[in-house]
Amino acid sequence: MIRDAGAGRPLAVTLGEPSGIGPDITLLAWQRRHSEELPPFYVVGDIGHLKARAAQLNLDIKLASTTPREASRAFADALPVVPLGLPVTARPGTPDATSGPAAIASIRRCFDDVMRGDAAAIVTNPIAKAVLYDAGFRDPGHTEYLARLVKENGGETVQPVMMLWSPDLAVVPITIHIPLGEVVGALTPELIVTTARIVADDLANRFNIARPRLALTGLNPHAGEHGSIGLEDRDVIAPAIAILRDEGIDARGPLPADTMFHAAARKTYDAALCMYHDQALIPIKTIAFDDAVNVTLGLPFVRTSPDHGTAFDIAGTGSARPNSFIAALRLAAQLTAKAPAFA
Numbered sequence: 001m002i003r004d005a006g007a008g009r010p011l012a013v014t015l016g017e018p019s020g021i022g023p024d025i026t027l028l029a030w031q032r033r034h035s036e037e038l039p040p041f042y043v044v045g046d047i048g049h050l051k052a053r054a055a056q057l058n059l060d061i062k063l064a065s066t067t068p069r070e071a072s073r074a075f076a077d078a079l080p081v082v083p084l085g086l087p088v089t090a091r092p093g094t095p096d097a098t099s100g101p102a103a104i105a106s107i108r109r110c111f112d113d114v115m116r117g118d119a120a121a122i123v124t125n126p127i128a129k130a131v132l133y134d135a136g137f138r139d140p141g142h143t144e145y146l147a148r149l150v151k152e153n154g155g156e157t158v159q160p161v162m163m164l165w166s167p168d169l170a171v172v173p174i175t176i177h178i179p180l181g182e183v184v185g186a187l188t189p190e191l192i193v194t195t196a197r198i199v200a201d202d203l204a205n206r207f208n209i210a211r212p213r214l215a216l217t218g219l220n221p222h223a224g225e226h227g228s229i230g231l232e233d234r235d236v237i238a239p240a241i242a243i244l245r246d247e248g249i250d251a252r253g254p255l256p257a258d259t260m261f262h263a264a265a266r267k268t269y270d271a272a273l274c275m276y277h278d279q280a281l282i283p284i285k286t287i288a289f290d291d292a293v294n295v296t297l298g299l300p301f302v303r304t305s306p307d308h309g310t311a312f313d314i315a316g317t318g319s320a321r322p323n324s325f326i327a328a329l330r331l332a333a334q335l336t337a338k339a340p341a342f343a
């Protein structure tokens with residue numbers, strides 16, 4: 001059975017970096033659409049490039065050039081491809097001059113489709129940030145780029161929040177793609193409070209958790225050991241938690257990060273809010289690399305993504321596993337339909 005993503009609308013899938021594994025996992029997911037009961041989706045890309053990748057992977061897959069509105073109907077028989085209007089010549093593992101412009105244009109087209117109501121949600125394939133910067137991309141990643149597009153198109157100013165979600169663990173890096181040396185300066189009570197409010201709100205309203213339990217890590221070893229191993233835990237994180245608790249949000253911490261992720265500890269909260277990228281992503285990628293999903297909170301639409309990157313080393317070889325991408329499709333459909341994802 002093919003499940004609907006929301007009011008008959010398909011999910012819009014971005015091309016991602018065309019020389020990465022995005023094309024591989026998109027083709028493989030479509031091939032498993034019936035056995036995995038996937039919602040209808042289309043990819044915005046270059047049909048010739050995708051056909052070449054299918055041939056390289058020995059996948060006997062039909063692709064159909066279509067529009068977002070026709071995509072759900074086409075999905076059962078062919079992978080719907082909405083033409084990007086840009087040629088893509090990048091070969092597996094080797095980005096070229098067509099890579100960045102195509103990856104950016106594909107995100108932009110999916111954004112327009114979801115804002116127009118032609119797509120139910122956006123699922124992004126991995127991009128290689130450095131390749132995009134060479135093509136003029138200005139943001140640290142999809143998370144911030146999509147929030148900027150919302151603002152530039154007349155939407156409310158939003159602070160996007162990155163959450164990596166799996167059935168066993170959800171983590172939020174409060175600072176995201178900044179050098180470690182800048183983390184202390186970037187961490188403020190305001191940033192922590194604003195991020196936690198968005199997480200609490202989206203967990204309640206999109207994930208249907210009545211009273212989300214948030215656990216906040218400390219920054220320093222042992223959460224600062226009462227100020228003897230650094231002051232940020234006491235002077236920045238604890239005051240932010242006090243504000244959240246005064247607002248009625250179930251927040252606790254700062255907790256020592258090294259003991260927050262073992263199996264028993266994970267059962268005591270719905271999301272772990274971490275102070276920097278690797279503090280959040282190392283535990284979830286260790287526990288759930290194959291089925292974790294990156295979901296952006298705080299946007300006026302749903303955006304999910306697999307948790308992994310472009311995996312240039314295996315693009316076009318047939319070893320890419322589509323599991324995290326399939327989980328991203330499923331979660332996008334569930335969140336769009338407001339169905340409980342924490343089943």
Ligand SMILES: NC(=O)C1=CN([C@@H]2O[C@H](COP(=O)(O)OP(=O)(O)OC[C@H]3O[C@@H](n4cnc5c(N)ncnc54)[C@H](O)[C@@H]3O)[C@@H](O)[C@H]2O)C=CC1
Pocket residue numbers: 021025125126127128129130294305306307308309310311312313314319320321322323324
């Ligand atoms: N959402 C996004 O757009 C993301 C993009 N990236 C980008 O990806 C690029 C490469 O990053 P890396 O740190 O090398 O991480 P990576 O996730 O691309 O690869 C790490 C290792 O895991 C393997 N791997 C990744 N996904 C796999 C899959 N589906 N099946 C089987 N094996 C898989 C790779 O072959 C590699 O050995 C960077 O340019 C980074 O910016 C990284 C994370 C997320």
Ligand SMILES: NCC(=O)COP(=O)(O)O
Pocket residue numbers: 140141142143144281294305
């Ligand atoms: N490490 C996560 C990552 O790079 C994803 O970033 P984004 O493109 O989802 O903002």
